[in-house]
Amino acid sequence: MTPLELSARAVPGLAEIREGDDLAALVTRAAEDAGIEIAAGDVLVLSQKVVSKAEGRLVRLADVRPAPRAIELAGTLGKDPRAVQVVLDESTAVLRAERGVLITRTRHGLVCANAGVDRSNVPGDDVLCLLPLDPDASARQIRAALPHSPAVVIADSFGRAWRLGLADVAIGCAGLTALDDRRGTRDAGGRQLSATVDAVADQAASAAALARDKAGREAAVVVRGLDRYVTAGDGPGAAAIVRPRDEDLFT
Amino acid sequence: MTPLELSARAVPGLAEIREGDDLAALVTRAAEDAGIEIAAGDVLVLSQKVVSKAEGRLVRLADVRPAPRAIELAGTLGKDPRAVQVVLDESTAVLRAERGVLITRTRHGLVCANAGVDRSNVPGDDVLCLLPLDPDASARQIRAALPHSPAVVIADSFGRAWRLGLADVAIGCAGLTALDDRRGTRDAGGRQLSATVDAVADQAASAAALARDKAGREAAVVVRGLDRYVTAGDGPGAAAIVRPRDEDLFT
Numbered sequence: 451m452t453p454l455e456l457s458a459r460a461v462p463g464l465a466e467i468r469e470g471d472d473l474a475a476l477v478t479r480a481a482e483d484a485g486i487e488i489a490a491g492d493v494l495v496l497s498q499k500v501v502s503k504a505e506g507r508l509v510r511l512a513d514v515r516p517a518p519r520a521i522e523l524a525g526t527l528g529k530d531p532r533a534v535q536v537v538l539d540e541s542t543a544v545l546r547a548e549r550g551v552l553i554t555r556t557r558h559g560l561v562c563a564n565a566g567v568d569r570s571n572v573p574g575d576d577v578l579c580l581l582p583l584d585p586d587a588s589a590r591q592i593r594a595a596l597p598h599s600p601a602v603v604i605a606d607s608f609g610r611a612w613r614l615g616l617a618d619v620a621i622g623c624a625g626l627t628a629l630d631d632r633r634g635t636r637d638a639g640g641r642q643l644s645a646t647v648d649a650v651a652d653q654a655a656s657a658a659a660l661a662r663d664k665a666g667r668e669a670a671v672v673v674r675g676l677d678r679y680v681t682a683g684d685g686p687g688a689a690a691i692v693r694p695r696d697e698d699l700f701t
Numbered sequence: 702m703t704p705l706e707l708s709a710r711a712v713p714g715l716a717e718i719r720e721g722d723d724l725a726a727l728v729t730r731a732a733e734d735a736g737i738e739i740a741a742g743d744v745l746v747l748s749q750k751v752v753s754k755a756e757g758r759l760v761r762l763a764d765v766r767p768a769p770r771a772i773e774l775a776g777t778l779g780k781d782p783r784a785v786q787v788v789l790d791e792s793t794a795v796l797r798a799e800r801g802v803l804i805t806r807t808r809h810g811l812v813c814a815n816a817g818v819d820r821s822n823v824p825g826d827d828v829l830c831l832l833p834l835d836p837d838a839s840a841r842q843i844r845a846a847l848p849h850s851p852a853v854v855i856a857d858s859f860g861r862a863w864r865l866g867l868a869d870v871a872i873g874c875a876g877l878t879a880l881d882d883r884r885g886t887r888d889a890g891g892r893q894l895s896a897t898v899d900a901v902a903d904q905a906a907s908a909a910a911l912a913r914d915k916a917g918r919e920a921a922v923v924v925r926g927l928d929r930y931v932t933a934g935d936g937p938g939a940a941a942i943v944r945p946r947d948e949d950l951f952t
Binding site: 455457459460546548551553561607611612614615618619628629646647648649652653654656657661675691699701 | 802812858870951952
């Protein structure tokens with residue numbers, strides 16, 4: 451077995467992204483300027499924020515009219531009713547709304563705080579950034595526009611039910627085996643592994659997060675050493691990582 | 702801002718670990734044999750399994766007498782009552798027991814399947830491996846025995862409530878800022894970041910998992926590029942990552 455080595459390196463110098471920007475071209479150029487060639491077999495991890503900005507997924511609070519339910523929830527939570535309305539518009543269900551925390555299921559099936567809507571690294575004081583409409587489609591489009599067809603992951607930082615702190619996960623991906631299903635294979639002792647499905651795409655997003663300066667603009671990270679998971683086809687994307695609702699034991 | 706680069710490299714050639722083995726010495730020697738010096742500022746990520754084995758945290762099913770509750774749960778779940786008894790002995794609460802899944806809170810406060818008890822990569826057909834009694838203490842001891850005092854993380858693979866697949870998390874650590882609390886700092890636009898605490902230790906564990914051949918014996922991974930999180934003191938360990946029970950919205 452060849453020893454594996456993983457590396458994650460942020461692409462410096464990416465300018466502020468605006469609606470309509472060609473993200474693939476901008477990242478490729480910034481990478482080239484930094485002497486990084488994004489190769490086949492690499493995984494390009496992009497922050498959700500830049501993908502959303504390029505897709506114009508921004509909402510001005512001034513344009514939002516909160517409905518009664520948003521006003522009521524906002525009162526309970528101590529939040530801006532317009533921001534709550536935006537979250538509700540992105541959600542199919544409110545799972546928890548207490549102690550200032552609003553956890554919903556998004557239209558993509560993701561369970562996270564505020565439906566992934568936030569204000570950080572967004573220009574303007576009253577602008578919210580939403581998740582991409584279809585992050586797997588976004589990943590496929592970006593992949594198709596990149597030379598050498600690396601895998602593409604779109605990452606966002608999620609809280610966890612029983613652990614503090616945020617960890618990056620893959621909300622979209624293309625060309626990567628998001629889940630490595632090794633059930634039926636054997637361990638070193640020859641025992642069949644019963645429940646071993648590795649969350650490859652999520653862990654790649656987490657590795658990339660550690661190489662990224664979030665306060666800055668390092669919204670793109672090139673992860674190397676995952677060639678064995680990079681596929682010719684785009685595959686089912688990060689939608690495959692969402693636990694089916696009928697297997698959900700906790701909501 | 703200097704661009705960051707993260708790398709994770711498995712230490713090859715680590716022999717099967719037995720109770721009483723000096724893990725720090727064995728890993729150091731295997732690393733040296735592979736030309737890897739584990740330096741100050743590195744993070745040594747060890748799989749829970751080898752730490753547990755070195756500490757003799759193994760139980761023979763033949764030695765377990767299941768109590769009525771274990772027998773009842775085992776019937777519901779289709780599991781071996783003796784294995785269920787071992788899980789209950791490691792737990793302070795059963796959170797879910799349905800569809801063949803047993804999710805408990807361990808004595809460490811961890812929420813995971815089967816209290817972290819499993820059989821993979823364990824010698825013998827009827828032997829279960831338990832989590833270390835105090836994984837933070839284990840990490841501190843191993844750190845103290847390593848030259849150059851790198852940070853030490855003890856990693857295990859956990860499922861997630863709403864996502865499929867397992868991701869490695871830190872169940873123990875020493876000398877690493879497990880949670881990087883950046884609340885109060887500002888984003889690139891000068892906006893105060895409201896809820897940004899990064900799960901550094903968990904994400905380091907996940908990065909290491911991608912560099913590891915789990916079916917083999919690559920139980921040690923050296924993660925580089927996290928010097929900014931490596932501390933002189935051992936710090937509060939991974940216990941700091943456990944969400945306090947009174948903030949738990951989902952059990």
